[in-house]
Amino acid sequence: MIFSGNWLNEFIDISEDNKLLHKQFTMLGIEVNSITSIYYMFSNIIVGEIFHICCLSNKDSLYLVKVFVGNDIFLNIISKKFSFVIGMKVAIATVKSVLPNSLYIKKRVFKNIISDGIMCSYHILGIEYNNFNIVVLPNYVEAGKDILNYFDFKDKIIDISINYNRSDCQSILGLARELSVLSFRNIKKFDISTKININNNDHLPITIEDSFLSPIYLGRIIKDININNIIPIWMSERLRRSNIVLVNSIVDIINYVSLEFGLFVNVFDLDFIDGGINIRLNKLGEKIILINNSNFILNDTNILIVEDNNKIIEIAGLTNSKYCVLDKKTKNLFLECAFFSSNIINNFIINHKIKTNFIRFNSNNTDFSFYLKVIDRVTYFILNICGGRAGSVIDVSNLKFLPKRHCIKLSYKKINLFIGHKINHSFIIKTLKFIGCTLDINDIILNVFPPYWRLDLLTEEDLIEEIIRFYGYDKIPDIPIVGSDIPSKVFSSNLSVDRIKTLLVDKGYHEVITYSFVDNNLQTLLYPKINGLSILNPFSLEKSVMRLSLFAGLLTVLQHNINRQQSDISIFEFGVCFSPKLTTNSIVKERLLLSGLLSGTKYNEYWDMLSVSVDFYDLKGIIESILSLFYNFNLINFKAQEYSFLHPGQSASIYCKNIYIGCIGVIHPLIAKYLVFDKPVILFELIWDKMLPASAFNFNEISVFPVNRRDISLLVDDNIYIMDIINICKKVIGELLVNIYLFDVYYGNSIPKGYKSVSIAIFLQSFIKTLEDYEISEIINKCLFDLQNMFNIKLRS
Template sequence: MIFTQQWIREWLDASADQAILTPERLVTQLTMAGLEVDAHGPVAATFSGVIVAQVVDVQPHPDADKLRVCTVDDGTQRLQVVCGAPNVCAGLKVPYATIGAELPGADEGKPFRIKKAKLRGVESFGMLCSAAELGLSEAADGLFELPAEAPVGTDIRSYLDLNDTFFELDLTPNRGDCLGINGIAREIGALNGIPVAAPEMPIVPATIEDTFPVSISATDACPRYLGRVVRNIDVAAPTPLWMQEKLRRCGLRSIDPVVDITNYVLLELGQPMHAFDLARLQQEICVRLATPDDELVLLDGKTVQPDTDTLLIADASGPLALAGIMGGEHSGVTENTRDVFLECAFFAPLAVAGRARRYGLHTDASHRYERGVDFGLQAMAMERATSLLLQICGGEAGPVTEQLGDLPATREVSLKPTHVARLLGMTMSDENIISILSGLGVELIAQSDDTMRFSVPSFRFDISIEVDLIEELARVHGYDKLPVTRPAVRMQLPEQPESVVSITRLRERLVTLGYQQVITYSFVEPGLMAAVQASPPPVPLQNPISADMSVMRTSLWPGLISTLKHNVNRQQSRVRLFETGQVFLRREGDHEQTIRQPEMLGGLVYGTREPMEWSQGRQFVDFFDIKGDLETLMGLTGHADTFSFANAEHQALHAGQCARIVLNGRHVGLIGALAPRLQRELDFSQRVFVFEIELDALLAAKVPEFSPLSRFPEVSRDLAIVIEHQVSAQALREVLRAEAGEYLVGLRIFDVFQGDALGKNEKSVALGLTWQHPSRTLGDDDINVIIERCVKGLEDKFNAKLRK
C-alpha cells in the first residue's frame, strides 16, 4: 500500500500540530506499530525553474518535418520555443522550463540545465516539458497537458503541490484495514491522539428510477452486493488533475474517468469497485459459483476456464467477471459507453483467497478481498463513487439496490485490566484503555468492576479474543515503551549428553571449513525440483505464494543451487554453502498421502579450492574436497569408520562421480558432482559438487572409552597388490580389517598406480598396516602369518596379486 503525506493530512484534524506528521516521525512510528514502511521519498524528481505557460501559436519548422516553432506566453512575455511533441497546439497550457531551469538528468544526481539553443537554425528560448522530463512518469507520449484554468506564470511545483512524500507499507496479511487512506489515517490518528476528520461524503439522491436486477446464489461467498445504474455519462471527460496526481503518487496510472474513480475509491476507502457497460448486460446480474462450461475473457485479454469453486459475476449470457479479482473484456467500459452499472460488494475472504494466483493473476482488488474488506463499507463507497462520477462525467443516478447473503456476525470481546497488567508488565488506567481502543474503532459497550466489554468494528477481522485487544494496547502504547523485566524463574542449563553431536557443533565445523549457512524456502520451483529429483514426486501446494514456489522440496539441493545461481550472477566465483532443514517425502502409490519430514544436512562447493591470492595457484575444487569436508563431520561422531561410500547413480549427479553414503548398511545420503547436462542448463562455468545426508546420522556420537596405552612397539608392513580397477578402497579395507586381526591399529592407502606396466583394467594399490599388542612385542613370525592371511583373503575376494 502506497500513500502520501498530503493525502493523509486531508483525513486528520487540521488543527493538529503538523510537526508530528513529518516523514521521519511517520516512518518510525508506523514501523514500530507493526505497519512496516518499506520505502519513502519525494513524489517527484528534483527540478526548478519550470512554470505554467500557454502555447499561443504553432508554426512548422522551416528545416525539420517533426519540429514545430511555438510562441509561448509565460505570463510576462512571449518567447519562441522549438518543440517536437506530437500534441503541441495553440491554446495548450503546459510546463515550460525557462532559461537556467534545472531538470532531472538521465544520470542520477546530475541535473540538466536549460540553455538558449538553436535547433536546425531556429532559436529556442527554453523547453516545453512532458511528464517524463519532469520525473513524474517513466514514459510520456507528448507534452504534459495542464488544465485550462492553470494560472500562467505559476511555478509548476507549487501548482501541482509536488513538495510531498510517499510511503510504501509492507502490511502483514491480518491488516487489510490499512489498505486504504481511511485505515492508515485511523492508525496515525490513534498513535498521535489526533481526531480523524474524513472528507464529506454526502448521499447522492436518485434522479431516475432505473435499476438492474441482482440475485445471489452463493450467499456464503457474497454476503452483500450493491448495484446502481448511472445513465448519460461522458466517458471522454478528462479526469481532474488532482485525481490523476493522487493516483500517480500511489502507484496507479490514469486510464479513463470511470476506471480512475473506482481506483480512487479503492485507494481512499480500501473498497474495490467495478463498472459494467449497462448496454452489454442481459436480464440480470447473478453472483454464483462457476460451472464446468463457463469461460471468460478478462480485461487483460487472458481467457480462463474457472474452477467450480470460483465465484463469478454473471448475467444471462454467461460470466462477466471473476468476483473480487478482475472484470471481463466483454462487459467493460469503452469509449462508446453511455450508461454504467456500478458494482460494490463484500466477498468473503475465503471465497477469493488463492483464486487469483490460481489463474496467474494478482490485482489490487484480490489483494484486499483476500485479507478482508470492511463489510459495512459498501454503502459509503457507492455514494462516494457516484458523487465523483456525476461531478466528473455528468449523468443521472438511479437508486442503490442491495442484495444480502449471510453477513458475518458482529463480535464482542471482553477485557480485564488485570490481564493487561499481567501480560504487558505495566498497569494501564481504564481511561487510557478506552481512549486507545476507541481511537482504533473498538467501542466500549459495557463496563463492570473488573471487566470491560467492547464491540469489534467490521473492518478488524483480526480481533476476536482478549489477547488481540491487549496486543492493540501494546502496539499503540509503543512496544519500545513497555517495561523491561527479568524472568522470575530459575534458569536451568540443558543437558549436553556426550552421545549426541549438537547441530551447533556441525554448523560451527562447516563454517570453520569456509562454508556459509543459508536458509531457503521449503517451497521450490517445480521444474528445478524435477531436474534435481523427480522421484518421489513433490507435494504440490494448493495455494502457492507464486508459480516459482508451488511444490514442497524433496531435497535441499534446489535451494542451494538457486542460492549459488544468485551469487554467480553477482560475480561470486568461489561459493561454499550448507543448509539444515526438513524435506517432504511421500511414497509413490500411498493412497493415504503419508508425508515423511526427515531433517537433512546439505552442502555445496563451487569454484577455486582456496581464495585467490598471489601465493595460491588457481586450483578448482573436486570430488575429494567435498568428500573430505563430509568426512570431517563424520569424524565428530567418533565412529567415522562405520560410514562408507559406494558407487551410485542419480539423475542430478555425474555418472562417474556419484556415491551413496552408507551407515551400518543403511543408505543415509548422496554425494557427487552435478551432472554436466544440468550444469549447462543452469549456466555454471565450473563444476558444482553437492552432498546431502540425514541429520540423524551425524548426531549420534560414540561415547569415548579409555584404554591403557601399550608399552610395546608398533610393527608396520607395506603391502602392494594388483587388482581390477573397479574394486573400491572401501572393499579392500573391509577385507583387510577382517583378516588382520584385533591388534590392527592403523590402515592407510598411500599409493594408487595405473599405467602401461599393468594390465588394461588393472591398478596397483599400496597399503600400510600397523599392529600393536597390549602385552608383548609382535615378532616377524606373528606378522608374516597375518600378512599371508591378508593376501589370501584378497586373492579369494578380488583375485588380487602381490605386485613385484
C-alpha cells in the same frame, strides 16, 4: 505502499518532521522505506492552451503548435508528435523560464519559423524522473498562469511496507486510524456521503443465486459521461505520487477512492451488458473472453462469476471480459461495489496466482459500513469531473450473511502476566475503543468485539499485542530472567541431536529420511527371530511391515545408489522404530535410534596411490567421535558379539558406563549376497534413550600437571582381543588414565606360533600432583599382574 503526506494530513495531522513521523510509523510496527520531502527546481513555467496544430516535417514528426498564454499572446512551439489536441492545456517553458540545474530556454529556428519555448514533461521539470509524458492540465486552469498556482509542492512522499495480515492499513483512512490510536486523537471529520442528484430512472435487474456468495452488492447506472475530461491536478498529483499510472478519468477516480478508503469499485461499460446481472458459481468448462481477446476456460469448479443474459462479464472482482473495457467512446457506466465470499475468491487467487486491486482492497479486512459511502463518493467525482446523469443505488445485499464479529475474552491478569509489566486499566480500555472495538467491561474480564475492518484480531494474544504496540515497547522495563541455568532434558536432547548431526555432516556423512514401513523379506533376513508389525493396508508389498531398526531403510538407499553407479556411500538416519511389546497393555514399543552406514572406498584412486576400501575401524572411529562429545573416552567400550545381521567375528556391541547402547559391524555375507553388494558395508546403531547424556554439555577439568607416557610390549595369544587387554588396563588405572591405544602388532621368527606381539601406549596424569616414577611403575606392574592372571600375558623383554 506509497502515498502523499498531504493526503494523509487531510484525515489526521501528521508531523512535519520526517524523523518524528518515521519514528511514529515504526512504533506502530509499520516498516518505513523512505519519507521524502518534495521540492521543485523550476520557475516561470506557465499554462498554455493549444490553439492550432500543423505539420512541419513528416520525416522528423515535427509539428508547429500555436499556444495561447493569456493577454492575447500566442506562442509558436515546435514539438514532436504526441497525443495533443486543440483546447488541451499544457505546461510551457519560455525564454523567461528556469529549469532544473539552472537550464534556460533559447529560441530555436526551424524552416524560418521561430520556436518560442517547449512543452514540458514531468522529467524536464524534475517532478518525476524518466516520466517523459507532457504535463497536461485540466480545463479549469487559466492560460498564462504559473503552474505553481495549481501544484502543491509543499508535500512529502511516504513509502512504507504493510504486513500481509494488515490490509486494513493499505488505505489512507486505515493509516489515519492507526496514528489516531497512537496519540489518542480523533480522525478529522470528513463527509464522503455527498448528496447525489438522481436524474436517471434506468434500472438493471440484479440477482444472486445464493446470498452467502455476495452478502453486499451495490450497483449504480451513470449515463452520458465524458470520459475524456481530465481529473483535477490535486487528484492526479496524489495518484502520481502514489506510483499509480493515470489511465482515464473513470479509472483514475476509482483508483483514488480505493486508495483513500480501501474499498474497490468495479466499473463496466453499460452498453455491453445484455439484460440484467446474475452472480453465481460457475459450471465446469465455461469460458470468459479476457481483455486481450484470449479465452479463459473455467476448468475448476467453485469459481464465482458475474454474468449478463448472454455471457460471463467478470470473474467476481478479479477479471473483466473484453466487453467491459472503457475507451474514449464510453458514455454509459455501471458501477459495482460488492463484498464477495472471501473463501471462494482466495481459493481462485491461490490456484491461479492472480494479483489485482480487488485482492489488495477486498480479500481480507473490510469496513462493511463504507460500501454505500464509497459508491457515492465515486459517483460524486464522476459527475463533477465527467458530467452525466446518475441513477439510484441498486441494493441486493443480505447483511445476515456477512462474517460475524466474535467475542474475545480479555483478562487483565493475563495482560500483566503476558507483558511482565502492569498497564493501567483505563489505558487498555481507551486503546481498545480507539482501535474500534466494542467492549463489555467488568472488573476482571473484558468482552471485546473487534471492528469489522480488524478481522486479524482473533485471540486474546492478538489484543495484548495491540495494547503493547500502542503502549510502546520502549516503556516496558528490562527485567532479568529469573530461572534455572540448567537446560531441560528436552533442550539437552535436541541440542545433542544437532551436535551429532553436525559432526557426521562435517565428516562427510549425508542424512537420509526413509519410510517407517519396509520390505518384510529384507527385515526377516535381518531379524529372523522377530516378527515385525504388519500393516493392514500397505500401499505396496515392499512397504508392508513397520521397521524394527533403521537398517532396512539404509540398505535400501545404498542399493538404490549402487544401481545408479554410486557405490561410495556414507549416510545416517535418526528416527523411531517399532517392535512388538507383549508384556504390557500396549502392543507397540517405540525406540529412537541413530544408525549409519559406510560403504565403498576410503580414498579415490590416484596415479601414486591405490584405492582403499573402508573397514570396520573407519566406522568405529566415527562412533568414538560421537560418544566423545558427551562422555569421557575411558567410559566407552567395544566388546565382541555376534548379531544375526552382522558378520561373525567382525561385529561388536557398544557400551558406555557399562550400559549397552548399540552395535557396530560389517554386514552379514548372506545379506550382502541377497542385496548384491560386492564391496564392504559397515553398519552402526545407537539406542538414543540409553546413550542420551544427562546434560548436553560435557565439562572436563584440565590438569596443570605433566602427562606421563609408558609403552608396554606384550606376548599375547592370537585368540585374545586387544580391547579386552585395554579394558583391564582401564579398570586398573582408573581416573589417572588419559589415553590408551594400540600402536603396533608384530609377528616374526622370534614370536612363538599362535602368539602375537602387541605394543600399547598408556598416558597417565594426576589432577593433584606430579606422578613419581615409582608410582607409575606400581600402576603398570599392577596392569601386568592382572593381565597375566586373566590371559597368561607376558611382558616382552
